[in-house]
Amino acid sequence: MSHGSHIYVTVTSKNAAELTSVVTSEPILVDMTAPIIHSVLDGPSEYDIDFGSDDKSISLRWSASDPESGIDYCEWAIGLEPGLDDVLPSTVSSDSESKVIADLSGVMVEGQKLFSTVKCFNNVGRSSWKASDGVTIVTEPPSSLVAVVKVKAVSDTAYATLDGYQSQNSSIKASWEGFMDPFGIHFYQCRLTGGSLSTSPWKRCGSASEEHLNWLNVTLDDDATYSLSVRAVNQADLISRAITQNFTVETSKPRSQDLTYLTSAWHGNGTVDLSWDGLFVSSSPLYFEVSIGTILGGSDVMQWVETMNTGMRVSPLVSHTDYYLTVTAINAAGLPQTVNNIIYYV
Structure with missing residues (x-):
């Protein structure tokens, strides 16, 4: 017999009177293979x-x-x-x-x-x-115990931005690390809230080997604070606790006021107390870069001294000399505003 062939069973019977009948079965398929x-x-x-x-x-x-x-x-x-x-x-x-x-x-x-x-x-x-x-x-979500999210602002000027501030209002760059799962992270989800974005859905923003985002063509409000939240999803679709980083958008440079806010008080021996309290207005913290030179914009006497204060004492200066004072205010988004003035020591 071969696999897939049909066989038949035939039965012949004869009685005492020599009468005979023959019966044949239906075909039987030969199956020699497993399911x-x-x-x-x-x-x-x-x-x-x-x-x-x-x-x-x-x-x-x-x-x-x-x-x-x-x-x-x-x-x-x-x-x-x-x-x-x-x-x-x-x-x-x-x-x-x-x-x-x-x-x-x-x-x-x-x-x-x-x-x-x-x-x-x-x-x-x-x-x-x-x-x-x-x-x-897997019944446990990824751990975010040591996870960190960083908004990576890129300054539009030569001055660095402070943490939590950026001047770009149409893009966001960020990175994160520290989410852990013994069976691996499947992907990440991100959500941006704040400003006019009171509610925003979670969206996929990275894979196990991609722990950063670069969102372009977004619309961010000036002087608004936003929250970027990131959470990890493991292979079983369980979701970690979200980690959030806040940042503020500031697109305007500091405003300068009247020069009457820039004062100098001379003392003996060529010493002068400079003050620019109230000279600059900004919605974020300011720091200052101060230079003094003997020509406009020069720094041959004092070069690019940084300070968080709104004044400083300078010495020694030579009498009967015009000095050119340059004060640059830099806001937290790295945007500068510069004021020049002449101080004269009699």
């Missing part, structure tokens, strides 16, 4: 999953066929290796295609990789088995 198991999938849908967050139940699907003798029944089991049933023992199912949700109550499966094994029998007793590629059970 075909097309797929064993982890998860409740038609798509296989590699990670799951449910430690109370496990889902599997399979599809099998036997074109010769048909599927008699199948058995399924759950184990820590393909082919094993050390987590859930074998259970019989009469279906060649089936979806099963099995109870995992009382079984410690956190962090374990579970394999679903299906064994099917055809109607001549032959069998075959196939296992899924496994699903890892």
